[in-house]
Amino acid sequence: MSALLQSRASGVHRRKVALLGTGTVGTALLARWARLQRASSLGDFDLQEVRNTRLRWKSAAGLDAAALVATAPAPAREDAFDAPALGEGGIVIDATASDDTAAQHAAWLAAGLHVVTANKSGIGGEFARYRAITRHSDRYGDSATVGAGLPLLRSLRELRAGGDEVIAIAGVLSGSLAWLFHAYDGMRPFSALVREAGRLGYTEPDARLDLSGEDVRRKLLILARAAGSPLEPAQVVVESLVPSPLGALSRRDVDAGLHLLDTPLRERFQAAHRLGRRLRFIARFDAQGARIGLEAMAPDDPLALGGGCDNRVAIWSSRYRERPLVIQGPGAGAEVTAAALLDDALRLTRRA
Numbered sequence: 001m002s003a004l005l006q007s008r009a010s011g012v013h014r015r016k017v018a019l020l021g022t023g024t025v026g027t028a029l030l031a032r033w034a035r036l037q038r039a040s041s042l043g044d045f046d047l048q049e050v051r052n053t054r055l056r057w058k059s060a061a062g063l064d065a066a067a068l069v070a071t072a073p074a075p076a077r078e079d080a081f082d083a084p085a086l087g088e089g090g091i092v093i094d095a096t097a098s099d100d101t102a103a104q105h106a107a108w109l110a111a112g113l114h115v116v117t118a119n120k121s122g123i124g125g126e127f128a129r130y131r132a133i134t135r136h137s138d139r140y141g142d143s144a145t146v147g148a149g150l151p152l153l154r155s156l157r158e159l160r161a162g163g164d165e166v167i168a169i170a171g172v173l174s175g176s177l178a179w180l181f182h183a184y185d186g187m188r189p190f191s192a193l194v195r196e197a198g199r200l201g202y203t204e205p206d207a208r209l210d211l212s213g214e215d216v217r218r219k220l221l222i223l224a225r226a227a228g229s230p231l232e233p234a235q236v237v238v239e240s241l242v243p244s245p246l247g248a249l250s251r252r253d254v255d256a257g258l259h260l261l262d263t264p265l266r267e268r269f270q271a272a273h274r275l276g277r278r279l280r281f282i283a284r285f286d287a288q289g290a291r292i293g294l295e296a297m298a299p300d301d302p303l304a305l306g307g308g309c310d311n312r313v314a315i316w317s318s319r320y321r322e323r324p325l326v327i328q329g330p331g332a333g334a335e336v337t338a339a340a341l342l343d344d345a346l347r348l349t350r351r352a
């Protein structure tokens, strides 16, 4: 029995965990943590630290996730985050979208920690960063980065482990763009739908981040790399939906400029409609390369089906050569993302 298992069995070892980010996902994670803890499903995890850019909560005795707001925070600038202080085997949960935290993933892993992340800037950034992180893939949980825990990365890795070559991947990878193009019927202005999606919490506060396709670029990079490609961000051709004048506006003026989307998208819709086709924002990776943009699809195409904010991904491989493996389901949302993060933490440490 290893020293870690012995100490666990004797109840001495508690695995120390830090959560970075208390936004939509971080808050859902704390709620799920509290539920699992009440049901004794969290085993030997101790929540030592929770931080955002402004505040940090810290307790060597372990924080109560259910009552965090009742615990007095300190300003985050008082002390920088010290991941190695969690000790070997500790877990950093990254529920931020910060490039600064993603830049630390490889160092935290090299220090013997586990990293569990919804932040795509780690393995969805430059290939060198991806390579440094995946040297420690047995301690890296990334299933929340694409499809919010849908079995996408797992399936690609298992196909390759089983000897399959992944020939192509195509999919709807953005929940917000899926919702927008399901809802768009060419009658209501597209800008009105973007505002509605914002009210429903489906888009980023600045919807240009969704409409530019940059978030999808990171997701496609993550999938393509899981399929074995050393793709760099600049090799993905992205067709942004944001017209240049809208892109040039300050954040404060975006809402007033959203009408700039209406004419170009109505024209695209009408051209597709005349052919009996449906517009979908599709990411593709195959022997021709990687590209992302709006496509007019046959209504019975698997990628044109589904509803709501669903992600849908088709995978062609040696065994799925004629008809692809299609994986579909809710690919965004705080609850499923938080569940994917905690699932990863439990899975990685169960086998450690």
Ligand SMILES: NC(=O)c1ccc[n+]([C@@H]2O[C@H](COP(=O)([O-])OP(=O)(O)OC[C@H]3O[C@@H](n4cnc5c(N)ncnc54)[C@H](OP(=O)(O)O)[C@@H]3O)[C@@H](O)[C@H]2O)c1
Pocket (backbone or CB within 6 Å): 020, 021, 022, 023, 024, 025, 026, 051, 052, 053, 054, 055, 095, 096, 097, 098, 100, 101, 118, 119, 120, 144, 145, 148, 331, 332, 333, 334, 337
């Ligand atoms: N929302 C979803 O449905 C969803 C689904 C899948 C994946 N994701 C991914 O999950 C991540 C979090 O998404 P979200 O919707 O929860 O974002 P969010 O609501 O904007 O929250 C982000 C949080 O990260 C904190 N933060 C930023 N930089 C930090 C740093 N250097 N150290 C510590 N905390 C830092 C922010 O602090 P402040 O509070 O001080 O600003 C904020 O609390 C993103 O990478 C997103 O792409 C989200």
